[in-house]
Amino acid sequence: MTLPMDENPYAAPRGALQDEPRLPPLPGWSAARLRLLGWLGLASALGALVVMLLSLPFGGGMLHATGYAYWLGLITVLLGDYLLLRFKSFVEARFEARGLSWPVWLCILLSLLLEVADPFLESSFHAFGWSALFFGLALIVYGGLTVWLGVRLRKVPGAYRALRVMAWLLIAGGLMLASLILALPAMLPLLGASLAQSRVFFRGCAEVRA
Template sequence: MESHPYVAPRGNLVDPPEIPPLARWSARRLFLLTALSLLSVLGTLVSFLVSLSLDERLLVLQPYLDALGMTLVLLGAFLLVRVKDFARDRFAARHLAVPVWCAVLASVLMGAISFSIGQEALSHLGWQSVFYLALLVLTGAVTLWLGLCLRKVRQAYRAFRIMAWLDIVGGACMASILLLVAAVLPLFGASVAMMWVFLQGALEQRALRHSPGSGRSV
């Protein structure tokens, strides 16, 4: 039976975007970044749970916790730079370099100050604590700016968009100081979303490797 000329076509009018093969981003490399992100998430969770403990015997572990915290800051900075590079190659994301490097600089500086001065000195009112609070506001503002820039990336993964929104919420809470405690959850969720971005990219590249003829997204 002939089709009616006024019936809307049943096929897709717009083809789904093609998944580009990325020479710099092998599946193995992205799986490694996923594993590092998982270590960052687990380390952050352990550090946070231990810091909430009231057991005085755990105070002996404080130097190790400080070292772990600084290590996690450096690892988080490295992963943020890598997700910037991946977004540039995978989604043609632009204008992420400045907010990402500002976020890296602010987080590393805040971690270094916390590590060198110590939480006890920061708990008392003084120039160290005032400077640290000002740096918290700056870091929150930069994180908010970074989230807004991430949200503008087109045709990104859902996890990438979730990471952007969580950075926006967490950065706004951190910059307000009054909602500083509430910033912990969205910022932790942003780290989990970053891990999911690397994992999805790894699965994509592995699928492309096994099916070289299929360049379409699912």
């Protein structure tokens, strides 16, 4: 006599042997919001790229002639700081990350200080006086804070691959900034970190939508 599978004690289990991992509760994080943050991140990276190109020697004349580069840089910095705050909140909610508040807030404060003081520093930078010294020290500190943030992101458990790439790019860009000699090419890994940040938002969007 053959017993039905439901009554046969020797039958293989039909249910899942292990519960599928589920998303933690993410109140306030919708797929549409994460998608918007991802596109804003791409816009911020594009703005940073334009400012970087205008800052190169062959773009210097156009930079001073237009007068728009400062405002574009300020808007880009404000947008980047806002995205960094949203990124921090998302990573803390999604991965229960800890230890991001201090490096994030200090990076934001110092970036705003450098952007606001840029016109005053630029006018006297060629004299290699106190302004040049302040700017150099600020870059060293900002590079150190960027490395700190990258190290904290490296310790986020179960992070996306894009988040880990972003962490390594922040560490590389921060070290290059702190060296001062490689401050200008440091914009490349930092720009890559912005693109990786956008990828994190898009990945979160796909995950929440699914």
